[in-house]
Amino acid sequence: MPRNSAAEARKTREAIVARATDVASVAGLEGVTIGRLASDLGMSKAGVIGQFGSKAELQMAALDAASQAFVEAVWTPAADKAPGLPRLLAIGDAWVDYVARPPYEGGCFWTAVSTEFDTRGGPVHEAVRERGQQWRKVLRREIASTIDAGDLPTDLDPDQALFEFESIPMGLNQSIQLYGDTRAPARARTALRRVLGVET
Amino acid sequence: MPRNSAAEARKTREAIVARATDVASVAGLEGVTIGRLASDLGMSKAGVIGQFGSKAELQMAALDAASQAFVEAVWTPAADKAPGLPRLLAIGDAWVDYVARPPYEGGCFWTAVSTEFDTRGGPVHEAVRERGQQWRKVLRREIASTIDAGDLPTDLDPDQALFEFESIPMGLNQSIQLYGDTRAPARARTALRRVLGVET
């Protein structure tokens, strides 16, 4: 039984998850080890794992937290905009900002984790896949309603645009993290507009 | 001293490296463990690590092998083509084929390893970065000479085109490996042509 109150336990849990997302952005979700979190946080291993039960549950909690932070940073600000091109570009630009100035040590959490788990089985793989597909559906809907609004070329294929749109933040993350290319964010913004067939 | 001849030692080394690249495509280069390779290959751990000296050297050897295989699959066939658009499109299409039907269990080795090591220090990070930059230079040169040949719109910015061109195989790998999207290769081919401003 914990000696701390429920409120203190929740704060501890949040600190563990915050550290886990940071470590995962650098070393991947498999690189998040209970011993390392314990050492980083000045806790015992039993204290770290106690609230989660298993490493897989801790990984899921980190994935949940990072997904929520992503949506808040990229989708929530755009939700205020009018549906159509203004909202779609707001999403794209916020996404570029998020990848260019990520809240984690190792850059975009999602890029790190989605490539890490793309070909592995198990519950974390399924969770990553589901989160990604949810986001894809959101983007697909925004692109389709932008076409409906008459804001995009009528011959634009929404699935083709979605494929290209999604690829850009991945290329951006590599340009920044691997090559340190400071001009990449501007190129990504230009690329998003080219994909949509709108003027820069 | 090994009991085997030099030729046998070389064959053993090749088998170790081949298994290592396969494992790395799924579990990353850190997921390549000496014990697992030994078990997969029916060898002792000392036998696996003996020819390399350290895990980092084994990782480097796997990286070298995968880089060589990539160049042979993507660049070598295109080298026969005329410089300009035919060669550039041959590179792009071979790249799409390579990502769509990769010779490794876990899909594109490069995508897995470059995101794994993008924000870590150390010799493997440096090697990944150098290999990537070499390939970028090759692509940059092909794009520039295609513009010089008059095969592309004169207002095309080669660095912008390079950024977009490179992003596509990354998006393709995710669409295939994470989402199992069988229409993604065709979309990637279309995207490469759109990036270059040529008709489909």
Add this chain to the structure above:
DNA sequence: CCTACCGATCGGTAGG
């Protein structure tokens, strides 16, 4: 949330 502990596996080495 701690101490103390478990079996398994990690990278690597000595010696043949």
Add this chain to the structure above:
DNA sequence: CCTACCGATCGGTAGG
């Protein structure tokens, strides 16, 4: 390229 071994760390548990 093998056996036998090293200290360190892994995820996790018992008991408080």
